Amino acid sequence: METRELRYFVAVAEELHFGRAAQRLGIAQPPLSRAIRQLERRLGAGLLERTSRAVTLTEAGAVLLREARAALDAVEAAERRTRRAALVATGRAGVVLATKAGASSELLAKLLDAYAAEPDAVTVDLLLCGIGEQERMLRDGRADVALLHLPFDTTAGFDIEELCTERQVVVLPAGHPLTGRTHVQMADVTELPGLPMPRWPGRDGTYPDGPGPQARDHVQLFQLIALGRACWIAPESCRAQLRDDLATVPVLDAPTVTTVIAWPPHSRSRAVAGLVRTAARL
Incomplete structure (x- = not known):
């Protein structure tokens, strides 16, 4: 055909x-x-x-x-x-790293700094994605490598290296009664009156949908939470980017989140290999 x-x-x-x-x-x-x-x-x-x-x-x-x-x-x-391989080989392009906007910020900063110090490092072009988009960009060739998050993203068909595992927290409006507690359970969060979990359009079901308002990115989501319209369960590393009008509480029985670096198994890019080695070392 x-x-x-x-x-x-x-x-x-x-x-x-x-x-x-x-x-x-x-x-x-x-x-x-x-x-x-x-x-x-x-x-x-x-x-x-x-x-x-x-x-x-x-x-x-x-x-x-x-x-x-x-x-x-x-x-x-x-x-x-x-086309990208030809551009990278001639020094006219760098390796493209897809990552969810606002996720794994501290890890990403350390990775970029450490890789830049390598003698054979090339430019890393960041592709900041919406919720659940980085996997699709890696599959269709728009990205060479991606940071994915288990269990939310699908890694089938990719080679991966696990980087870190962290617990989850619930993000709430500052001053909410639950913010005075040292921890909560999932049942406490799902039963919160007036603070439903958000809906994520266009993610092919990879992130659990709640009954709450629609959020397309973290900016919209944090605004909704600050206004008392939603809550969100997220990896605890999200604390680094939270505004003063938001607070977090650990959720003891929420599943842990593992961040992995993923790349196509047939990739022969030296730049991708170098970036993966640096990430694994970190």
């Missing part, structure tokens, strides 16, 4: 309409229909059910849609990584 055919099929499978798919692809509808029929003949399987009113995916079509998306993502990632 050609990548062109896969792109054609994905467009039709997502739009479920040949006219809209052709418009999206910038081609005429007849050659698009011919290409899909040719793909079906080659595979020996019907991919789409066509009627005068609707287009639907067959079971085989649903399988190909999933596989085609993964294949096209892999091709795009290969293109990005190849």
Whole structure:
């Protein structure tokens, strides 16, 4: 199969309409229909059910849609990584490190300082991500290496090195009655009246959703907590970036969070290897 055919099929499978798919692809509808029929003949399987009113995916079509998306993502990632490798080799670009904005701040600062002191260090370009985005950027080739957090991020398909494990705390408005306690339990947090856990849009379910207001980043989240509209359970290292109007209390039975440095297993980048070695040493 050609990548062109896969792109054609994905467009039709997502739009479920040949006219809209052709418009999206910038081609005429007849050659698009011919290409899909040719793909079906080659595979020996019907991919789409066509009627005068609707287009639907067959079971085989649903399988190909999933596989085609993964294949096209892999091709795009290969293109990005190849171009980046050429730029790094000629000194025109550094290694790209993806990390969640505001997370592991102290660890990140130590890592960057220690790596910069290495004799063969290259520039580290930081890619500051929203909640749960750094894993996707590593998979699609926009990043060479990433800091991920277990159990929230998925490390399947990556090589990893564990860096640190920490307990979690609940972030509350300063002056809240719970801030006078030395510790709390998860049940204390989930039952807090008027301080629900936030919702995280666009994270593919990697972070647990609460019933509270929507937060897209830490700036929004901290503002909501300070206003008494939400609370949040986070690794205790978050204390380093908290404002004066926020406070934390350890949550004894919350799962620990392990920060790992992750990279694609097929990476042969010396810069990535050097950065990983420095992180492991720290």
